[in-house]
Amino acid sequence: QKEVEQNSGPLSVPEGAIASLNCTYSDRGSQSFFWYRQYSGKSPELIMFIYSNGDKEDGRFTAQLNKASQYVSLLIRDSQPSDSATYLCAVNRGSTLGRLYFGRGTQLTVWP
Amino acid sequence: DTAVSQTPKYLVTQMGNDKSIKCEQNLGHDTMYWYKQDSKKFLKIMFSYNNKELIINETVPNRFSPKSPDKAHLNLHINSLELGDSAVYFCASSLTGEETQYFGPGTRLLVL
Numbered sequence A: 001q002k003e004v005e006q007n008s009g010p011l012s013v014p015e016g017a018i019a020s021l022n023c024t025y026s027d028r029g030s031q032s033f034f035w036y037r038q039y040s041g042k043s044p045e046l047i048m049f050i051y052s053n054g055d056k057e058d059g060r061f062t063a064q065l066n067k068a069s070q071y072v073s074l075l076i077r078d079s080q081p082s083d084s085a086t087y088l089c090a091v092n093r094g095s096t097l098g099r100l101y102f103g104r105g106t107q108l109t110v111w112p
Numbered sequence B: 001d002t003a004v005s006q007t008p009k010y011l012v013t014q015m016g017n018d019k020s021i022k023c024e025q026n027l028g029h030d031t032m033y034w035y036k037q038d039s040k041k042f043l044k045i046m047f048s049y050n051n052k053e054l055i056i057n058e059t060v061p062n063r064f065s066p067k068s069p070d071k072a073h074l075n076l077h078i079n080s081l082e083l084g085d086s087a088v089y090f091c092a093s094s095l096t097g098e099e100t101q102y103f104g105p106g107t108r109l110l111v112l
Helices: none
Strands: A004-006 A011-014 A019-025 A032-038 A045-050 A054-058 A061-066 A071-076 A085-092 A100-102 A106-111 B004-007 B010-013 B019-025 B031-037 B043-050 B053-057 B064-070 B073-078 B087-095 B098-103 B107-111
Touching: A004 A085, A011 A019, A019 A032, A019 A085, A019 A106, A032 A061, A032 A071, A032 B098, A045 A054, A045 A061, A045 A071, A045 B098, A071 A085, A100 B043, B004 B087, B010 B019, B019 B031, B019 B087, B019 B107, B031 B073, B043 B064, B043 B073, B073 B087
Parallel strands: A011 A106, B010 B107
Antiparallel strands: A004 A019, A019 A071, A032 A045, A032 A085, A054 A061, A061 A071, A085 A100, A085 A106, B004 B019, B019 B073, B031 B043, B031 B087, B043 B053, B064 B073, B087 B098, B087 B107
8 A cells, every 4th residue: 555645637627616636645643744736847845734633724725634534635726727737745654754755646737 | 046956957877877966955954855756756755864864765776875965965876877767856955843845956867
């Protein structure tokens, strides 16, 4: 079983819609969870992190964490063409300083 | 000012050669990382150093040798390059106690 799995995608949504990106993780002891965005040919950049169960909102982005289900998601409201990118879910199991396990990413396309 | 920088940006070389990639960060961070991203966008950690001490050493061929001369620099030397080493190598840094990792622009390595 992979450490971190993401819905395979690609995901395509119209401009203004809500994009929903999902991620599951295998280690129940995982402590912190990250969403990175990566534009084609560029480096990953952090969008959000979440530690506690529930929702965390930052502008148009909402991260949702459910530790019981070992599930973390990212919602993008009012999607814009500039949101088109690959979104990487990453998990820190807490056992080693800075050790992140990444999923394979979901490619999102927002069409105008 | 560039926060995390890598040189070179592109590297094309023949099988069997030895090459180095350099990374520098000016964020005052004390932890630095090397990641490999394959052609399918899977991002996997290779090494990390905290205050010049090796913390993470994943199952990586011993042809890969990291070196951290100081907290702001982490270099990666690769001996006897193979076709399968072709990938994008990202350097990243973070500060102990803060989990956000900042990525460099990447070095695109192509082994012919």
